[in-house]
Amino acid sequence: MVKWTDEERKVINNIFSNLDYDDIGPKALRRCLVVYPWTQRHFSSFGDLSSPAAIMKNAKVAAHGVKVLHGLDRALKNMDNIKATYTELSILHSEKLHVDPDNFRVLADCLTITIAAKMGDSFTAATQAIFQKFLCVVVSALGRQYH
Numbered sequence: 001m002v003k004w005t006d007e008e009r010k011v012i013n014n015i016f017s018n019l020d021y022d023d024i025g026p027k028a029l030r031r032c033l034v035v036y037p038w039t040q041r042h043f044s045s046f047g048d049l050s051s052p053a054a055i056m057k058n059a060k061v062a063a064h065g066v067k068v069l070h071g072l073d074r075a076l077k078n079m080d081n082i083k084a085t086y087t088e089l090s091i092l093h094s095e096k097l098h099v100d101p102d103n104f105r106v107l108a109d110c111l112t113i114t115i116a117a118k119m120g121d122s123f124t125a126a127t128q129a130i131f132q133k134f135l136c137v138v139v140s141a142l143g144r145q146y147h
């Protein structure tokens with residue numbers, strides 16, 4: 001089981017309590033779709049994704065970005081049991097959505113970049129290391145039900 005120090009818990013809770021989900025969620029998912037265009041294949045029902053500009057103003061992408069970011073609340077509220085927390089979502093992404101689990105990491109990286117841009121100097125290397133650990137645990141949990 002992953003262990004968290006008080007300092008790690010504090011830093012992670014601090015990031016999330018200052019997080020504007022409606023701003024960061026859409027930005028992170030848009031970045032993922034632009035920078036890693038193969039991820040677009042899962043969103044063919046979302047309408048126009050034909051250019052970065054189209055992705056930027058796509059309302060379905062924005063709404064889904066908020067939903068995905070809120071998906072991390074489960075980890076935050078269950079820090080000591082993240083793996084089990086994501087069993088259902090892992091099965092959904094594997095068996096129903098057929099999302100390649102490598103894509104969890106690329107989205108996580110896009111989220112890190114988006115948060116770094118927002119937090120500026122206060123997103124220190126030490127803060128990034130802790131946030132990275134958190135995302136790694138989530139990504140690993142989401143990939144757990146793949147066979």
Ligand code: ZNH
Binds near residue numbers: 042103104142
């Ligand atoms: Zn995902 C869905 C989360 C990643 C794709 N997602 C979803 C949801 C959630 C999530 C919460 C909802 C579910 C229900 O409804 O039940 N994701 C998530 C997270 C993550 C993710 C947390 C990481 C971190 N996803 C992802 C990726 C992709 C995806 C990477 C691709 C690429 N998802 C998806 C889809 C869906 C989802 C496609 C469905 C949508 C609709 O609406 O249809």
